Amino acid sequence: xxxxxxxxxxxxxxxxxxxxxxxxxxxxxxxxxxxxxxxxxxxxxxxxxxxxxxxxxxxxxxxxxxxxxxxxxxxxxxxxxxxxxxxxxxxxxxxxxxxxxxxxxxxxxxxxxxxxxxxxxxxxxxxxxxxxxxxxxxxxxxxxxxxxxxxxxxxxxxxxxxxxxxxxxxxxxxxxxxxxxxxxxxxxxxxxxxxxxxxxxxxxxxxxxxxxxx
Numbered sequence: 001x002x003x004x005x006x007x008x009x010x011x012x013x014x015x016x017x018x019x020x021x022x023x024x025x026x027x028x029x030x031x032x033x034x035x036x037x038x039x040x041x042x043x044x045x046x047x048x049x050x051x052x053x054x055x056x057x058x059x060x061x062x063x064x065x066x067x068x069x070x071x072x073x074x075x076x077x078x079x080x081x082x083x084x085x086x087x088x089x090x091x092x093x094x095x096x097x098x099x100x101x102x103x104x105x106x107x108x109x110x111x112x113x114x115x116x117x118x119x120x121x122x123x124x125x126x127x128x129x130x131x132x133x134x135x136x137x138x139x140x141x142x143x144x145x146x147x148x149x150x151x152x153x154x155x156x157x158x159x160x161x162x163x164x165x166x167x168x169x170x171x172x173x174x175x176x177x178x179x180x181x182x183x184x185x186x187x188x189x190x191x192x193x194x195x196x197x198x199x200x201x202x203x204x205x206x207x208x209x210x211x212x213x214x
Contacts, residue, residue, distance in 0.1 A: 017050055020049050020050045021050060021182035021186065022179055023057055023182075024042060024061060024181070025179050025180065025182040039127065039128030039131070039132075040064055040068045041062070041065040042128065043128045043185050043189065044060060045060045045061045046182060046186050047189050047212065050182070051193075052211055052212070052214060068131055068132065071131060071137075071141070072131065075127070075141070078138065082120060083117070083120055086120075087117070090117075121160060122145075122146065122156055123142060123149055124160065124163070125155075125159035125188060125191075126144075126156075126192065127141070129192050129193070129196050130144055130196070133212070134200075144199065148199070151195075152191075152195045155192065159188045159191050159192060162184055162191075163184060166180045193212075197212065197213075200212065200213075
């Protein structure tokens with residue numbers, strides 16, 4: 001019983017991890033403006049703080065948030081513009097199909113627009129992890145996201161299912177917002193982190209290991 005309530009014991013350790021998940025979820029909600037820097041900060045803290053127990057929660061979150069502003073803002077604009085154009089195209093073409101303005105061509109065009117949304121869905125689980133780990137341009141980031149989404153296809157599908165499930169759960173129970181972002185990021189990290197390490201250079205033997213190789 002004494003070991004159970006020891007500050008270094010499993011009960012306190014579990015409580016600390018639950019607190020970290022709730023805290024990073026709340027930070028995510030507070031800072032949730034439409035920029036992709038929120039995602040990298042969430043993933044970064046989930047892996048470094050919750051899984052690796054490395055560093056300070058506040059420093060990790062806001063440090064990653066600040067470091068990714070430069071790439072996050074233009075990346076968000078690209079993603080939002082692309083998604084908006086494709087969704088609007090599908091909506092317009094579906095309307096044209098109903099009134100039969102373009103004949104059978106509108107159906108084919110609508111299908112093509114829906115198909116063009118697929119690359120965005122595939123890269124979605126990888127944008128935040130890659131942005132949080134690497135310093136690269138938007139083109140290289142999107143290219144690596146596509147490569148990883150296809151190479152680790154089943155992990156991609158499972159990650160998308162976790163994201164979709166979290167979104168549906170939030171829709172029905174909004175109060176879960178205080179834990180859902182952290183829980184979803186933690187679950188996805190078990191699928192993505194090992195894949196991400198395959199593209200992460202290993203340190204030399206005489207160099208100190210970065211936290212993600214520990």
